[in-house]
Amino acid sequence: MNDTVTIDAWRDVTLPTPDEEIWRYSRITDLDLSAYEPVPHAPNVDGDGQLPQGVTIGGVTVDLFGEAPDVFALLNRTFAAQVHVRVPAGTVVEAPIVITHTVPGSGALVAPRLVVEAGRDSQVTVVERFVSDGDGRALVLPVVQIRADAAARVQYLAVNELSDAAWSIGHQQAEGDRDSSTLLATVTLGGDYARVRTEARLVGPGGSTRQVALYFAGGDQMHDFRTIQDHAAPYTSSDLLFKGAVQDRSRSVYTGLIRIRENAKGTVAYQTNRNLTLSDGAWAESVPNLDIQTNDVKCSHASTVGPIDEDQRFYLESRGVRPEVAERLVVLGFFDEVLSQLPASDITAAVRASVAAKLNIGADHAAGAEVAS
Amino acid sequence: MSTLEIRGLRAAVNGTEILRGIDLTVSSGEVHAIMGPNGAGKSTLSAVVMGKPGYEVLAGSVTLDGVDVLALPTWERAAAGLHLVMQYPTEVPGVMLDDVLGEALTTRGRSTDGLDALLRSEAASIGFEERFLDRPLNVDLSGGEKKRNETLQLAVLQPKIAILDELDSGLDIDALRDCSRRVEAMSNDPDSPLGVLAITHYSRLLTELRCDHVHILVKGRIVTSGGPELADVLETDGYAAFVPAEELAEPAAEKAPVRPGSLDDLFAM
Known part of the structure; x- marks a missing residue:
């Protein structure tokens, strides 16, 4: 999907439907775009009055990967409130860069966009927090793009503590080159409906990714995760641990795919999803999948749902x-x-x-x- | 002085009667050993007395100082002074020993002041390495370390009556000596002597933990009771002296309710 959505015609976009596998079990049919209006959004970056080195707010929208995975990523391009983190080769950024998005209510649409480019043998940790203001009624469409060059170490943490009146439909895309290591961590507590789709791709030999998530839904909340561990180079490794709980009448969905492409021999990939159902009225779904196109790989997945x-x-x-x-x-x-x-x-x-x-x-x-x- | 009285206790698992009329009295300071072949109902007895889910009491009574134990939920049985040392202690990820013992003491209306120091001194006395105190409960502990951990909890909680379910299984000679000595010392405590019901396959537990009474449990009934000399007879002659050979040859009747992936089946051994 690579069209451009114009500011005037953004409500004319065609929304996906649950007939598409990646939207199965989702609440996408409940989304009414006419209830939302784009508003200016200024991400706050911690730094004692001055921005950490290599961090830019705003500027021309950067797209590391071209193809947008769906219409919400396209909308993010149109309305992007961008934070761009560039870490030069060989540089270690000691302190975590902490970005806070305070999302207004009253039907605000905001599109936080974080782009992290970590040069060769560099190191950086970025934390993104999402909190609500006002009545909390908002549509948040965050996009994260991370590129870890050879031997770079990138750690990313997203913490969703939005109001339970907010909707959030997010994308995380990470690409790791030779011998890089990337941690993608997600904590989701907020949102009426909060969805994160993560694609972690390894394109250089020896690269590794680790994905962890904690999600805990209550009331009538729904949390929704789609993950892809995409191995496109030999001797790469990925490990995923998603743990969630649902109480009251809340729901959660996890679907995960490990894809090991033909050239990715010697790959190791693990995927674990565990869910606690804490109330009779709560519901969790877990769907692990494997797509292995070569031999000589070590791969396992485990998934549980229960009290x-x-x-x-x-x-x-x-x-x-x-x-x-x-x-x-x-x-x-x-x-x-x-x-x-x-x-x-x-x-x-x-x-x-x-x-x-x-x-x-x-x-x-x-x-x-x-x-x- | 406290007394645990088991009278005419019959219990079933998955509709199969395992305990077929148990009578037993354990008082403070006494050490009773229950010995028996696989499938005799030894672990079922400990599970029923402590209230493990999945066991059905068909008849009989269990009282602690006159209080109807079977009418109480598990945590109240523990608070009343019963304690179960498990054969295969459950791993509880992310839950710390001091948090659990703190809650357990709070339930009993006891102070948690000095708990940390007490844990450290008790750990030292039974050779439980201090670094294991900061591990989640039983996670990544060896068999011997788990039993030391169980013994440590017993010593901190100071119950009136302790049921040891095969304390001697899965641990080496050193750990066996450390754990059984600690229990023996508790049973000899002049102020509040512990009453002990020790379930075991082997008499080796009883070299350091000196028992006053030995009961032979076969097919859900106590067939013989006597003094410590009974354990010696068992050691030389096996169970054949107490039960017809054809009965011993029958397949084990004892079965715990098993959920896929759980250690319940091991618990029932």
């Missing part, structure tokens, strides 16, 4: 821990495997606290409430 492990709960209860506290500990522990891999530790602590605050089970026994009683 809290009965053995784990019994073990804690047999020590004298109350059932709701035991369940709470097990759920928070479940997420710990992802939290421990997030790239920025101070944000990790905040995310852990947000998850604990959102969890219904044993909320009366949570720290703080106990002190007050």
Whole structure:
């Protein structure tokens, strides 16, 4: 898909339908573009008053990969509020670059665009936070494009703490060259409907990607993830761990594809998706897929959907821990495997606290409430 | 003084009766060993007393100091003073030992002040490496380390009656000695002596943990009870002296409710 959407005619775009596999189980039919109006959006980049070196806000829209994966990526091009991070070869950026998008409500449409170009043997960590303002009713169409040149190390973390009145339909595309390593981390707590589609492509021998995600939906939220681990060079490796939970009447979808192309011999690829269903009315779907076009590869996927492990709960209860506290500990522990891999530790602590605050089970026994009683 | 009384206990798993009338009394400071061949119902007994889901009580009673244990949920049984040391302790990813013991003490109305120091001193006394205290529960621990961890929890929680489900399985000689000595010391505590129900296949557990009574469990019934000398007879003659050979030859009847991928089947061994 490579048309241009003009500012005047953007509402005339043709929306996808759930008949397309990549939109199956999604809520795309609920989307009414007429409810939204594009507004100017200024991303905030932390830096004590001045931008970190190599960071540009605004400017000509950059597109590293040409082909847009769907109409929402096209809309992002049209309305892009861009942050461009360029790290010269051999440069190590020590402090994480933290970008905050405060999204207004009242039907605002914003299109945050992050482009990261990491030169040979460079290193950078970028964190993108999405929060809501006003009534939270907004349509957010974020795009992330990352290119890691040979031997570059890139870490990216997206944290969605939008209002549960907001819609978010995002794309992450990463391409890693020879011996590069890329971490793509996602935390999704917010959104009425929040979707992220990630394509992690390896185009140079020895390149590796790691993808982790934590998602936790409550109320009537829906979280939706589509991932592709695309191996287009030999001796590449990818590892994916997505862990989610649904409570109340919320829903989640994970579909993941490992694609190993003909020339990608010696590839190692893992994909794990685990889901906890914490309420009878909650629903999670997990669909792993493999597309392997060559021999001599090591590949595995695992996926589970189910309630809290009965053995784990019994073990804690047999020590004298109350059932709701035991369940709470097990759920928070479940997420710990992802939290421990997030790239920025101070944000990790905040995310852990947000998850604990959102969890219904044993909320009366949570720290703080106990002190007050 | 505390007393666990099991009277006429019958229980089933998946509709099959496994326990067929158990009578047993364990008081503070006493060490009772329950020995029996595979499938006798040993682990079912521990699971039923602690309230593990999937076990159906058909008849009988279990009381702790007169309180109807079977009417209580598992956590209240623990809070009342019962403790189960598991044969195969469950791995609980991301959940820390000190958090669990903190909650467990809070349930009992006990203070968590000094818990950290207590953990460290208890760990040292049974050779449990301090670095394992910061691991999620049982995750990436060897069999021996898991049993040391179980013994550590027992020592911190100080129950009235402890059920040891094959404490001696899956651990080396050193760990066996460290764990059984610690339990023996608790049973001899002058202020609050622990009552122990030790389920085991082998008499090797009983060299450091000195038992007062031995009960032979076969096909869901206690067929013989006696003193420690019974364990010696078993060691030399096997179970043949206590049960007709044709009964021993029958396939194991004991089956735990098994969910795919769980360790429940091992639990039931």
